[in-house]
Amino acid sequence: MPAPRLRSLPRNVTDVARVLACVDGTVQNLQLSPDVGSVPLERATPIREFFSWPGKRNYEGLYWSSTNRRHVDFESLLERDYLLAADYAPDIVAIAAQPLALLWPRAARGNRDHVPDFFVRLGNGDGRLIDVRSPKGAEKYAEQSALTRKICDEIGWEYEVFTGLSPELAQNLRWLAGYRHDRYAPPTEIAESITRRFAEPVALEVGLGEASRRTGRSLEHTTANVLHLIWRRHLSADLSRPLSMSSEVWA
Known part of the structure; x- marks a missing residue:
């Protein structure tokens, strides 16, 4: 009831x-x-x-x-x-x-x-x-x-x-929130491989390409996995600036 x-x-x-x-x-x-x-x-x-x-x-x-x-x-x-x-x-x-x-x-x-x-x-x-x-x-x-x-x-x-978020942070969180659901979470082994690739700061586009090749997963799947890991704070990025493929991401 x-x-x-x-x-x-x-x-x-x-x-x-x-x-x-x-x-x-x-x-x-x-x-x-x-x-x-x-x-x-x-x-x-x-x-x-x-x-x-x-x-x-x-x-x-x-x-x-x-x-x-x-x-x-x-x-x-x-x-x-x-x-x-x-x-x-x-x-x-x-x-x-x-x-x-x-x-x-x-x-x-x-x-x-x-x-x-x-x-x-x-x-x-x-x-x-x-x-x-x-x-x-x-x-x-x-x-x-x-x-x-x-x-x-x-x-x-x-x-x-x-009283509100900065425009940049609000835009970034709205984008990342699209990947908050568990269906975008990579399996543990894949997550560990992705995290190792981002052990040092690297442009998101570069890291995605290399992580995709390492894991053998499509670029689309890898992108969803990485954005989910950023949302879950397993990976980090500067969200005070607009998040883009040139943004640095690190573990």
Whole structure:
């Protein structure tokens, strides 16, 4: 049975902030405390419905995460860019979309609640809450972000306001993400042979040709294998510059 997604959030009638999350199919309404940090929010499902209407400007969709091995919801192309970056990040081991609602105390001014965009679990066990904002949005919602950061400090989480990737990095990650699936992963013996060829920095085009000859695989297969290995960080390249066949790649 699908986990419930709320169409509206309850009002907090207490004097302490509360955290609302749906983990393993059960909605939990928790008083803010460091104990919230032990909740496995990486297993949370979106706490609220994703609403659509004619003429809506944001683009919604599902991103298949190679980290989660399943789809993750997003509500804008900027959120999709965050998912690309998180999926590629070596320190992130799980990603959850709209994993909780922060219900402000009844005396709080303005909005009564806030639903952050993502929660990620880090390899060291720590948690990080993320709000995705355009640069203008980050300024507009600075007070809300300050409140959210204060909540995270009390729980023991990191907090990040993501405002976008550089054009070069975004373009490179979109290209590499096309090869993130396991179907592009070379067998272990082939991967080792490819890695040995890139032991020293070499232009991608040159390395691909030599790796193809060494392994006896087609250039098309080898290209897919190498780009997958770059995505998995078994090979490296300077992604702050446009990735091309002349880019240096190394193990």
